[in-house]
Amino acid sequence: MTTSQGLNINETCYSPTVTLIPGQSSLPSPMSYRRSQDFSISSMIQFNCDGSLSRTTKWTIKNCTSTRCSFEIVLNEKVMTTYSELYIPSRTLDYGVYQLTLSVTMIDSPNLKASSSVYVRITAT
Secondary structure (H helix, E strand, O other): OOOOOOOOOOOOEEEEEEEEEOOOOOOOOOEEEEOOOOEEEEEEEEEEEOOOOOEEEEEEEEEEOOOOEEEEOOOOOOOOOOOOOEEEOOOOOOOEEEEEEEEEEEOOOOOOEEEEEEEEEEEOO
């Protein structure tokens, strides 16, 4: 027997707040990493809900040009994209600029979601 619990009327929920660390980057000014080095992006997720804190987390990585990021890349299965921290082993990404985005969605309220992005440049070793 399975039961599901709906959102209680008395529960107040807002979209979570996602902060990435390090997070001071932009498309014109990305963080730089050598292709030969591992790096990771951590997150702080602040929940704004009195109810269930069950959520899904998903990282997406897009290749960028000088003006936009449009092509999502699929990484090998060794890179876990469903955790709150993204670990990129050396030589995983080719040279270039990438947008790394963490999206967080509340399971009980899928309309409550948030995302945050950082930009990284992969340079020669």
